[in-house]
Amino acid sequence: xxEKLRIRYEKTGSAVYISHLDLMSCMRRSLLRAGIAxxxxxxxxxxxxISVALPLQVGTASLCELLDFEPEDMVIYSSQITASYAxxxxxxxxxxxxxxxxxxxxxxxxxxxxxxxIANTAVNIAENHTxxxxxLNRALPEGLKALEIYLPEMKFSTIxxxxxxxxxxYNGAAEEHHISxxxxxxxxxxxxxxxxxxxxxTKKTKSGSSELDIVPYIKNVSISTVESVKLPAHGxxxxxxxxxxxxTVKETLLPTPQILQLPSQGTLRFSARVxxxxxxxxxxxxxxxxxxxxxxxxxxxxxxxTQLLDSDMCVFR
Numbered sequence: 238x239x240e241k242l243r244i245r246y247e248k249t250g251s252a253v254y255i256s257h258l259d260l261m262s263c264m265r266r267s268l269l270r271a272g273i274a275x276x277x278x279x280x281x282x283x284x285x286x287i288s289v290a291l292p293l294q295v296g297t298a299s300l301c302e303l304l305d306f307e308p309e310d311m312v313i314y315s316s317q318i319t320a321s322y323a324x325x326x327x328x329x330x331x332x333x334x335x336x337x338x339x340x341x342x343x344x345x346x347x348x349x350x351x352x353x354x355i356a357n358t359a360v361n362i363a364e365n366h367t368x369x370x371x372x373l374n375r376a377l378p379e380g381l382k383a384l385e386i387y388l389p390e391m392k393f394s395t396i397x398x399x400x401x402x403x404x405x406x407y408n409g410a411a412e413e414h415h416i417s418x419x420x421x422x423x424x425x426x427x428x429x430x431x432x433x434x435x436x437x438x439t440k441k442t443k444s445g446s447s448e449l450d451i452v453p454y455i456k457n458v459s460i461s462t463v464e465s466v467k468l469p470a471h472g473x474x475x476x477x478x479x480x481x482x483x484x485t486v487k488e489t490l491l492p493t494p495q496i497l498q499l500p501s502q503g504t505l506r507f508s509a510r511v512x513x514x515x516x517x518x519x520x521x522x523x524x525x526x527x528x529x530x531x532x533x534x535x536x537x538x539x540x541x542x543t544q545l546l547d548s549d550m551c552v553f554r
Contacts, residue, residue: 252380
């Protein structure tokens with residue numbers, strides 16, 4: 238297994254409706270269009286070495302998605318590898334220079350050469366990663382945006398917590414009961430929902446369903462009112478890419494997706510820190526917990542993942 242690079246990216250707008258499998262295919266093609274050659278597995282059905290941390294539910298946005306990939310030629314991307322080449326070059330330079338040069342001059346020259354080479358290499362690598370990010374953004378579809386490309390510092394398995402924010406819109410939900418006028422009462426119910434005793438929900442897993450008390454896996458719950466919330470209008474066309482018979486690609490620009498500006502009355506912002514793995518707490522689990530407590534269901538709920546953290550509550554890198 239070769240060395241990896243990590244992409245930190247956003248998934249917002251119309252891209253929230255891209256499924257996990259389609260996202261993997263989209264990122265693979267975007268990397269290739271950006272001129273980044275990928276390393277493939279061997280065997281009868283080779284596939285690129287790409288992995289995503291904590292795949293999102295369809296319809297959920299994120300400001301902190303992570304994807305690891307293995308480039309075909311890691312040397313040009315890695316400052317660690319290139320720094321070792323710098324040291325070897327400096328050593329070789331000193332050996333060749335030693336024949337007719339005083340020892341102290343050799344040492345000073347070799348040290349300066351290594352320091353300058355490594356310093357310049359670090360700058361070049363940083364610039365290279367920035368250029369890679371810019372190239373990738375030109376290739377990504379609307380709603381996906383690469384924020385940075387860097388060498389991974391931790392394994393995905395060490396992600397422990399996720400910060401999320403949800404916009405709960407009650408406008409239009411059961412208008413005959415005037416729920417939008419009772420928004421403060423609903424806010425109080427939400428605060429009590431996750432601060433009380435055990436709250437057991439039925440959670441779906443790959444092996445079936447299981448009962449789970451989710452209260453220990455939800456922290457820092459905060460409920461506030463929202464002045465306004467922006468939501469994408471459904472069914473609005475957006476940027477597409479069409480193939481032609483001569484194997485060229487033609488881009489068709491369609492109207493930008495419309496944004497619905499919902500009124501402030503009847504909208505709550507739910508923010509919390511939830512367990513990322515074993516178990517993973519999803520937006521559907523939160524809505525299920527609200528239902529178990531008898532809290533009215535929102536007319537529309539939009540959740541966004543804002544940060545990934547390790548077990549020490551430090552930002553995951």
